[in-house]
Amino acid sequence: MKDTLTILRKEFANLFKDKRTVFSILFLPMIIFIAVFFFMNMMMQQEEEKLEQTVYNIYTNNPKIMEQITQGLNQSVNIITQTDNIQEALRDSTIHLAVVFDNGNSFEDFLTDKTKQIKMYSYSESSVSSNIRNSVNYSMNQLRDQYLREELEDNGMSASILDMPNLVQENVATEKEMAGGIFGSILPYMLVIYLFSASFGIGFDTTAGEKERQTLTILLSNQVSRTSIAWAKILYIMIMNIVTATISVIAFSIGFTTILTDVPGNAMAAFTPATIAMLLFVTLTMAVLVAAIIVVVGIFARSVKEASSYAMPIYIVVIIFGIMSLQPEAFKETSSIIFIPLINGILTLKQLFTSPELPMMNIGITLLINLAATGVLVFLASKMFSNEKYVFRTES
Amino acid sequence: MIRFNGVSKVFHNAKNPAKGSQAGLAGLLGKGKKTDGKKSTVTALDHISFEVKKGRIFGLLGPNGAGKTTALRILSTLIRPSEGNVDVLGLDTVRDSQKIRQNLGFLSSDMNLSGNLSARDFLLFFGRLNHIEEGQLKSRVEELSKYLEMEKFMDRRVSTYSTGMKQKTLIAIALIHEPDIVIFDEPTNGLDIMTSRVVLNYLRDLKARGKTIILSTHIMTVAQKMCDDMVIINKGKIIAEGTVKDILEKTQKEDLEDAFFELMGVDAV
Numbered sequence: 243m244k245d246t247l248t249i250l251r252k253e254f255a256n257l258f259k260d261k262r263t264v265f266s267i268l269f270l271p272m273i274i275f276i277a278v279f280f281f282m283n284m285m286m287q288q289e290e291e292k293l294e295q296t297v298y299n300i301y302t303n304n305p306k307i308m309e310q311i312t313q314g315l316n317q318s319v320n321i322i323t324q325t326d327n328i329q330e331a332l333r334d335s336t337i338h339l340a341v342v343f344d345n346g347n348s349f350e351d352f353l354t355d356k357t358k359q360i361k362m363y364s365y366s367e368s369s370v371s372s373n374i375r376n377s378v379n380y381s382m383n384q385l386r387d388q389y390l391r392e393e394l395e396d397n398g399m400s401a402s403i404l405d406m407p408n409l410v411q412e413n414v415a416t417e418k419e420m421a422g423g424i425f426g427s428i429l430p431y432m433l434v435i436y437l438f439s440a441s442f443g444i445g446f447d448t449t450a451g452e453k454e455r456q457t458l459t460i461l462l463s464n465q466v467s468r469t470s471i472a473w474a475k476i477l478y479i480m481i482m483n484i485v486t487a488t489i490s491v492i493a494f495s496i497g498f499t500t501i502l503t504d505v506p507g508n509a510m511a512a513f514t515p516a517t518i519a520m521l522l523f524v525t526l527t528m529a530v531l532v533a534a535i536i537v538v539v540g541i542f543a544r545s546v547k548e549a550s551s552y553a554m555p556i557y558i559v560v561i562i563f564g565i566m567s568l569q570p571e572a573f574k575e576t577s578s579i580i581f582i583p584l585i586n587g588i589l590t591l592k593q594l595f596t597s598p599e600l601p602m603m604n605i606g607i608t609l610l611i612n613l614a615a616t617g618v619l620v621f622l623a624s625k626m627f628s629n630e631k632y633v634f635r636t637e638s
Numbered sequence: 639m640i641r642f643n644g645v646s647k648v649f650h651n652a653k654n655p656a657k658g659s660q661a662g663l664a665g666l667l668g669k670g671k672k673t674d675g676k677k678s679t680v681t682a683l684d685h686i687s688f689e690v691k692k693g694r695i696f697g698l699l700g701p702n703g704a705g706k707t708t709a710l711r712i713l714s715t716l717i718r719p720s721e722g723n724v725d726v727l728g729l730d731t732v733r734d735s736q737k738i739r740q741n742l743g744f745l746s747s748d749m750n751l752s753g754n755l756s757a758r759d760f761l762l763f764f765g766r767l768n769h770i771e772e773g774q775l776k777s778r779v780e781e782l783s784k785y786l787e788m789e790k791f792m793d794r795r796v797s798t799y800s801t802g803m804k805q806k807t808l809i810a811i812a813l814i815h816e817p818d819i820v821i822f823d824e825p826t827n828g829l830d831i832m833t834s835r836v837v838l839n840y841l842r843d844l845k846a847r848g849k850t851i852i853l854s855t856h857i858m859t860v861a862q863k864m865c866d867d868m869v870i871i872n873k874g875k876i877i878a879e880g881t882v883k884d885i886l887e888k889t890q891k892e893d894l895e896d897a898f899f900e901l902m903g904v905d906a907v
Contacts, residue, residue: 244769245767248766249767252755255759256753256755257754259754259755260754455750455752456748456749456750457749457751457752457753459716459746460751460808460811463714463715463716463739463744463746463749464764464767464768465736465737465739465740467736630711630717630718634716
């Protein structure tokens with residue numbers, strides 16, 4: 243254990259002496275996430291302002307009816323009666339909407355005579371065109387309701403039939419469940435991605451990279467046991483992937499909950515002390531298992547490049563399960579996935595946030611299976627560090 | 639002290655049996671390579687036996703690809719012999735590898751240093767791995783840095799070092815725990831003449847302190863000056879052994895370089 247800690251300290255000393263690496267591992271994810279959400283939010287606001295300030299050019303062959311339709315709109319509308327080619331004018335944003343009416347004097351004519359047609363042209367690739375199309379559609383629905391209301395009253399009937407019933411809606415989901423649903427969907431996905439992606443760089447650098455640079459032989463010719471070396475490398479990767487994943491998840495959560503949108507319910511209600519403790523346990527077993535996988539792959543591979551290509555299929559499988567977990571209903575029921583190392587963590591984390599009770603059985607199974615798998619991989623790694631076939635397997 | 643007993647080493651599908659040197663392998667491919675269908679095998683060492691006595695400088699000589707590095711790697715427990723065994727201080731290199739490494743200082747030509755740590759960091763790290771008491775370790779680091787003239791670059795990152803600086807650092811790392819057996823594979827590689835002299839003087843010093851030194855080199859002048867006993871190997875087999883005097887007598891030559899070429903079947907210039 244003492245030797246493991248000595249090697250671990252050396253790995254961190256080497257890491258922390260490189261300010262750029264420390265910045266890119268520890269601070270860059272946080273800056274990137276917050277910046278991304280900040281810019282997304284800014285762009286959305288700019289788009290809203292742009293739509294509010296735009297004067298919408300609508301071509302029509304019947305300005306009278308068009309004015310009737312658009313008079314209730316909030317947007318500024320400019321009605322145009324001349325255009326050479328509707329499609330081209332829409333594409334080059336000379337006009338934003340075209341509404342072509344059959345013969346008629348008012349909108350009511352088109353409600354009562356279904357042989358008459360209104361043809362509306364818009365350009366879905368333009369947000370301005372889509373926006374005014376929706377507004378005009380809404381306005382026409384309003385005019386239809388108004389006409390219907392007047393017709394009913396003229397015939398001595400109450401127009402209240404058109405109103406919605408006195409509907410009282412109540413959501414029985416607790417604040418914890420509402421917030422948990424969001425975190426339960428996103429957290430497992432985020433965690434597995436960052437546990438892996440954070441491990442790739444430093445993990446393969448400290449294994450396959452050391453082989454490539456011929457720096458591993460010095461350590462191996464020393465009296466230190468191979469198991470100590472394997473554990474030191476695994477712990478180093480594990481600590482770094484947990485730190486990176488935690489920072490990334492926190493940064494994402496900050497961006498997601500405060501900058502971009504409101505999470506339904508109280509976001510913090512999902513994080514009870516018991517949930518946090520279990521989240522920590524499950525994440526730790528996933529992190530140590532990912533680190534052990536990376537070490538075994540890194541020792542086996544001839545180079546960092548080869549190690550990355552070997553690890554990619556495992557990463558893709560994990561991402562697929564992560565994406566599946568984004569579906570609200572996915573992994574709510576326990577299945578045989580609970581027996582697959584690492585993947586079981588995704589299922590358990592999802593249930594941790596979405597189940598009313600703590601899924602203690604699943605947490606137990608996940609811890610047991612992941613730690614057993616890690617033990618096997620540590621044993622394998624220590625054997626590989628003693629085996630010349632792997633230690634001296636390089637591309638040079 | 640150290641005994642190679644009929645040691646052979648065969649690499650299967652070996653691209654790189656010794657140190658990743660295709661040039662080194664080329665020499666082996668002549669007689670050593672056998673092809674069996676798709677698999678190829680390279681015999682890097684072929685039943686070699688020799689003994690190294692305590693407190694002497696023992697030379698392991700041979701051309702590139704002769705099997706020197708393979709022999710030293712077996713001795714330093716990094717690889718296992720395919721046949722035979724190596725006895726070090728009464729311990730077996732396969733069964734007792736960790737105990738043997740406690741008494742070994744190994745410098746190989748394929749070792750390298752990289753990263754952000756300094757020579758001092760590396761020396762302290764390897765000293766701690768060898769469980770040297772902290773106060774003793776610091777004075778040992780100072781002693782080595784002074785003797786090997788490393789003071790000027792002790793606290794610089796190794797990534798900024800020249801080949802010579804790295805070689806000195808690697809030598810200091812191999813010696814940090816004052817091992818009884820020192821194995822140096824081409825220790826003067828990349829060193830200028832002044833630094834080479836410092837290193838060779840230090841080896842003599844170690845011998846005077848009762849250490850056993852195994853020196854692999856292809857520089858015959860160094861071998862002639864330094865080695866008490868030696869074996870010359872070629873294509874994995876011992877072709878001569880004994881003291882320098884024994885080898886000169888055997889080949890009827892006046893210096894070791896001529897004797898070496900004679901044994902290799904090559905005319906000296």
